[in-house]
Amino acid sequence: MQLVGNELERLALSNGDQESADLLGRSAFNRYYYAAFLITRETLGSMQTNWRGTAHAEIPNLLEIGLKKPARAAIRSQLRSGLLDKGDESRLLSDLSATGSELAQLLRQAYDARILADYEPEIKTTRTGNLITLKTYKLTTAKEWPTRAKTQCARLLRIWKEIGLV
Template sequence: MQYVGEELERLALSHGDAVNSDLLGRSAFNRYYYSAFLITRAMLGQMEASWKYTMHAGIPDLLRTSIRKKAKQVLAKQVAKGLMEKGKSSRLLTDVNTVSNELAELLESAYDARVIADYQPEVQTVREGNIIKLKTHKLTTAKEWPERAGILCGKLLKIWRDIGLA
């Protein structure tokens, strides 16, 4: 998906016709979003099989609540059984919250851009030199969504393993 986004971005920037450049730029936003979404969805499936099928709009809430809740329950049991020190448990829970929130915010922003790109054709892209913008979203930022999602998902999976859930 990311490759397709990059090609669409390249075409949008090189296209002389404003209408076609807008269409290509919108599609690039869409592909970058889906790339980040698919990376996140794969990670969620590794954490818990049923999470893989969470709807797009529900993923930020899952990241902020369900992941935290499950981690908190398991960590409390480990502390109660003497398998983990309370300090380490607190650090892991803080890490889960921090990384989950950052990923949720990334996906919310990306989803907002995707919705505008797909469902609000009256909102035109704007070109400023080699930067394409859709409202407040820059395509140069959107290009980073998949990589950032991958890094954050990797961090979450590591924390998940450190908790003993993977």
């Protein structure tokens, strides 16, 4: 998806026709969102199989709320067996919460941009030099969504493994 977003961005920047450039830029926002979404969905599915089919709108809630229940249960078990201490518990839950919240916020922003791109054609993209924007969203920032999602997902997996759930 990111490759397609990159190509669409390149085409939007090189297109002299404003309407075509707008359509291409909108599509690039869309592809960057889907790249971040699919990376996150795949990661969540590897963490717990029943999370594989989680709907777009539910993923931020899962990241902010849903991860905590299985994590707390696993940490309690690790505490009882002496594999973790109270300091580990606090650090792991804090890291999990911060990482999940950061990824959830990224996905909410990306989803909002995607909704604008897909469903509000009356709001046009603007171009200033090599910068395409849609309302307050910059395509250069959207291009970073998949990489940022990968980074946060890698952190989630590291925490999940440390908790003993992978």
